[in-house]
Amino acid sequence: MIWLTYGAFYFCRTNISAAVPGLQAPAGEGGMGFSGEQVGLILASLKITYGLGQLLNGQLSERVSPRLLLAFGMFGSAALNVIFGLSSGFYFLLFVWAMNGYCQSLGWTPCVRVVGNWIPPFRRGRAIGIIGTGYQLTLGLTYVVAGQAAEYLGWRGALYVPSVILVAAGVVMLIALKESPDEGEAEKDAERAESSSDAIRSGPARPTTSLRENIVLTISNRALWLMGMSLGLLNACRYGFLDWGLAHLTEVQESGVGTAGLKYVVLPVGAIAGSYLAGWATDRFFGSRRGPVICILLSLLGVLTIAYESVAQTSVMATLLLLGLIGFCIYGPQVLLVGTAPADLAKCGTSAAAAGFVNFLGYMGAAAGDVVTGHYKMAEHGGWQVAIYIWAGWAFAAALFAALLWNAVADETKEHA
Numbered sequence: 383m384i385w386l387t388y389g390a391f392y393f394c395r396t397n398i399s400a401a402v403p404g405l406q407a408p409a410g411e412g413g414m415g416f417s418g419e420q421v422g423l424i425l426a427s428l429k430i431t432y433g434l435g436q437l438l439n440g441q442l443s444e445r446v447s448p449r450l451l452l453a454f455g456m457f458g459s460a461a462l463n464v465i466f467g468l469s470s471g472f473y474f475l476l477f478v479w480a481m482n483g484y485c486q487s488l489g490w491t492p493c494v495r496v497v498g499n500w501i502p503p504f505r506r507g508r509a510i511g512i513i514g515t516g517y518q519l520t521l522g523l524t525y526v527v528a529g530q531a532a533e534y535l536g537w538r539g540a541l542y543v544p545s546v547i548l549v550a551a552g553v554v555m556l557i558a559l560k561e562s563p564d565e566g567e568a569e570k571d572a573e574r575a576e577s578s579s580d581a582i583r584s585g586p587a588r589p590t591t592s593l594r595e596n597i598v599l600t601i602s603n604r605a606l607w608l609m610g611m612s613l614g615l616l617n618a619c620r621y622g623f624l625d626w627g628l629a630h631l632t633e634v635q636e637s638g639v640g641t642a643g644l645k646y647v648v649l650p651v652g653a654i655a656g657s658y659l660a661g662w663a664t665d666r667f668f669g670s671r672r673g674p675v676i677c678i679l680l681s682l683l684g685v686l687t688i689a690y691e692s693v694a695q696t697s698v699m700a701t702l703l704l705l706g707l708i709g710f711c712i713y714g715p716q717v718l719l720v721g722t723a724p725a726d727l728a729k730c731g732t733s734a735a736a737a738g739f740v741n742f743l744g745y746m747g748a749a750a751g752d753v754v755t756g757h758y759k760m761a762e763h764g765g766w767q768v769a770i771y772i773w774a775g776w777a778f779a780a781a782l783f784a785a786l787l788w789n790a791v792a793d794e795t796k797e798h799a
Contacts, residue, residue: 404537422756433745435487455488511661522650529643614747652709660714
């Protein structure tokens with residue numbers, strides 16, 4: 383259920399990429415006539431409120447029912463997407479997309495809490511890797527659904543159709559999601575724990591510290607700051623591809639947004655493999671140390687991004703191959719940085735708060751990245767070549783921060799404190 387629930391959020395987040403060409407098209411051609419800087423600010427507004435929401439919701443998720451938070455986020459996001467599609471005017475669209483960012487921020491941290499209720503540390507890398515494939519799959523489906531909707535219904539269609547899908551997923555979540563094992567299962571797990579070290583954490587997670595103590599434990603954790611800086615730089619690169627990738631391909635390969643969306647499906651395909659294999663590799667080869675895999679994949683991402691700039695202009699097939707590899711190298715480390723590593727290195731049962739704090743820093747980086755990309759992708763400021771080289775620089779810098787976590791590992795005793 384977590385796989386399906388969190389994955390569904392992406393239908394009303396990354397669908398904006400299919401609307402970007404329409405937002406920039408002249409008003410006479412059915413567009414809004416916005417500049418690159420204006421579109422960058424709209425895209426960044428979601429990242430800012432998403433990041434702030436992660437910081438707040440990481441604390442709320444320790445105290446409020448995950449099912450309630452998820453329902454508010456899913457239905458709210460769907461409604462705001464419809465409002466965005468019905469609206470015009472730069473400042474109002476900026477406000478609506480910012481509010482969508484907060485609703486979207488109600489997705490991940492409640493999911494982390496549910497995962498913490500069910501999954502022990504030594505299985506968490508693989509489990510969150512599997513969960514991560516869910517939003518890679520829906521990312522790919524979003525490019526297809528939103529791209530085709532924009533092609534045939536205009537850019538506003540990219541907002542309407544995904545909203546229907548997210549509402550349907552929200553209804554399924556309310557019916558089927560179990561936040562933790564029931565009492566009978568919890569009692570059996572407790573009995574097994576007396577005779578086996580392979581016991582899982584069960585039962586609903588209740589906070590053992592005050593809100594103030596939670597915040598202090600979170601912001602005083604050096605490892606979380608390093609993860610947040612690495613994630614912020616990765617997200618700046620990641621959302622370069624996710625938010626601006628369709629607009630880039632429509633320009634350099636002179637294709638429609640629907641065709642560009644079909645090409646971009648290969649990025650999530652690579653991402654699915656990266657999400658699962660990265661988590662598995664940390665558990666299988668590195669003793670559940672996440673740092674080495676994160677660092678290696680981010681370094682490769684920088685190299686591949688440099689190559690992508692020229693390849694996208696010369697070969698469609700090579701572009702597809704590179705997008706698959708880039709998806710692998712983006713989402714392998716991203717899944718580890720947003721879920722597995724914060725849960726591992728959180729203090730005293732504050733896994734949701736830790737994930738929220740890391741995501742807050744991550745999305746501040748994403749917001750800055752959208753603004754920078756919107757500026758530099760304009761021809762008068764260097765064009766797409768300069769923007770994409772900047773994406774590569776962010777990936778290399780993210781790898782440097784991850785390298786400082788090379789030997790960090792979870793303290794499993796805290797799980798049962």
